[in-house]
Amino acid sequence: xxxxxxxxxxxxxxxxxxxxxxxxxxxxxxxxxxxxxxxxxxxxxxxxxxxxxxxxxxxxxxxxxxxxxxxxxxxxxxxxxxxxxxxxxxxxxxxxxxxxxxxxxxxxxxxxxxxxxxxxxxxxxxxxxxxxxxxxxxxxxxxxxxxxxxx
Amino acid sequence: xxxxxxxxxxxxxxxxxxxxxxxxxxxxxxxxxxxxxxxxxxxxxxxxxxxxxxxxxxxxxxxxxxxxxxxxxxxxxxxxxxxxxxxxxxxxxxxxxxxxxxxxxxxxxxxxxxxxxxxxxxxxxxxxxxxxxxxxxxxxxxxxxxxxxxx
DNA sequence: CTTGAAAAGAACTGCCT
DNA sequence: AGGCAGTTCTTTTCAAG
Numbered sequence: 463x464x465x466x467x468x469x470x471x472x473x474x475x476x477x478x479x480x481x482x483x484x485x486x487x488x489x490x491x492x493x494x495x496x497x498x499x500x501x502x503x504x505x506x507x508x509x510x511x512x513x514x515x516x517x518x519x520x521x522x523x524x525x526x527x528x529x530x531x532x533x534x535x536x537x538x539x540x541x542x543x544x545x546x547x548x549x550x551x552x553x554x555x556x557x558x559x560x561x562x563x564x565x566x567x568x569x570x571x572x573x574x575x576x577x578x579x580x581x582x583x584x585x586x587x588x589x590x591x592x593x594x595x596x597x598x599x600x601x602x603x604x605x606x607x608x609x610x611x612x613x
Numbered sequence: 614x615x616x617x618x619x620x621x622x623x624x625x626x627x628x629x630x631x632x633x634x635x636x637x638x639x640x641x642x643x644x645x646x647x648x649x650x651x652x653x654x655x656x657x658x659x660x661x662x663x664x665x666x667x668x669x670x671x672x673x674x675x676x677x678x679x680x681x682x683x684x685x686x687x688x689x690x691x692x693x694x695x696x697x698x699x700x701x702x703x704x705x706x707x708x709x710x711x712x713x714x715x716x717x718x719x720x721x722x723x724x725x726x727x728x729x730x731x732x733x734x735x736x737x738x739x740x741x742x743x744x745x746x747x748x749x750x751x752x753x754x755x756x757x758x759x760x761x762x763x764x
Numbered sequence: 765c766t767t768g769a770a771a772a773g774a775a776c777t778g779c780c781t
Numbered sequence: 782a783g784g785c786a787g788t789t790c791t792t793t794t795c796a797a798g
Contacts, residue, residue, distance in 0.1 A: 463674060463675075463676055474670065478668045478670065479667070480665060480667075481666040481667055482665075482666050484773085484774055484775085485774075485775075486773090486775095494784095495784050495785080496774085496775090496784095497775095497777085497783085497785085498783050498784070500775070501776095504776090510671050511671055512671075513671045514631060514632075514633075514668075515633050515666055515667070516629060516630070516632055516667060517625065517628045517632050517663055517665075517666060518664040518665040518666065519625065519629065519662065519664060519762070520661055520662055520664045521762070523615060523661050523662045524617075524662060525614055526762070526763065531714065531721060533717075533752075552758065555762070555763040556762070556763045558759065559757065559759050560757070560758045561756075561758075562754075562755040562756045563752035563755060564752065564753040564755055565750070565751050566684075566750050570682060570752065574762055574763060575763075599717050600716050600717075601714035601715065601717055601718055601721060602716055603712055603714055604713040604714060604715055605712075605713045606711070607703065607710065607711045607712075609703065609708065609710065609711075611670070611677070611706070611725055612677065612707045612725060613706075635790090636792075645765090645766095646765085646766060646767070647791090647792090648766085648793085649766075655793095
């Protein structure tokens with residue numbers, strides 16, 4: 463694990479919200495020079511604390527107005543069954559995230575679709591036919607807020 | 614909604630996985646010049662399809678080894694109750710995402726903690742004391758895979 | 765749409781405190 | 782660790798085909 467001071471945490475918090483901010487402007491906000499700030503960011507990248515930079519897409523504007531969370535309980539779950547399920551589920555383009563979890567469900571899926579009929583198609587033809595699927599629970603996303611986490 | 618061709622979708626797919634790739638290199642991959650690629654990306658930003666660029670942090674390396682998904686059912690849910698709950702839940706630093714959903718649960722929370730004892734503390738002192746909380750279900754994250762979505 | 769060029773700005777390096 | 786000065790690279794804008 464890596465040692466982080468207050469400034470490092472501040473940089474991570476700022477960049478988590480907007481990764482386009484440059485080292486010069488960021489440094490000014492924390493009372494540091496551009497190279498000093500840049501070196502801190504580079505250190506965070508090299509150590510792996512910063513795993514990458516990703517785009518934040520607006521699903522609505524892409525024509526995907528419906529996001530549904532599915533909780534999947536497998537009917538049969540041996541080693542083979544898990545791998546079969548994972549391979550099949552990652553081949554479905556509408557599945558954005560696959561989370562293997564422990565608890566009420568075995569997997570949690572984030573699925574996006576153009577509209578409700580489109581979602582029904584994905585659910586019936588793609589999800590319900592996955593190998594080993596038992597029970598499936600659904601929750602439709604109304605609104606969402608992301609936060610920096612406990613930095 | 615914005616009209617996108619195959620190249621736009623390709624750019625979004627590429628940048629979703631790694632937003633550090635520059636216009637020149639990206640353009641080469643799609644047979645476009647640097648300025649042409651840059652104009653496309655700018656158009657996607659201005660139209661709001663690209664909502665922003667965020668950091669992808671490694672929670673493990675930050676010392677947060679435990680991620681738990683909570684499904685929360687409210688006991689009382691009027692207009693006031695929802696706002697009270699949302700205001701209180703967003704004040705908890707360990708809560709990374711708050712999703713207002715329709716279905717089995719009313720809210721779904723992504724919570725990170727240093728370890729299981731730390732999680733128990735958050736659950737007992739912070740989550741269970743939220744205004745209006747009824748039943749709470751938990752799923753512990755084992756592994757996760759994110760994908761570009763149906764672009 | 766393209767290429768080519770030029771200016772501005774950000775990223776990166778080396779050296780010094 | 783941090784700062785300063787300089788170099789390299791990308792971004793950004795422009796002209797012209």
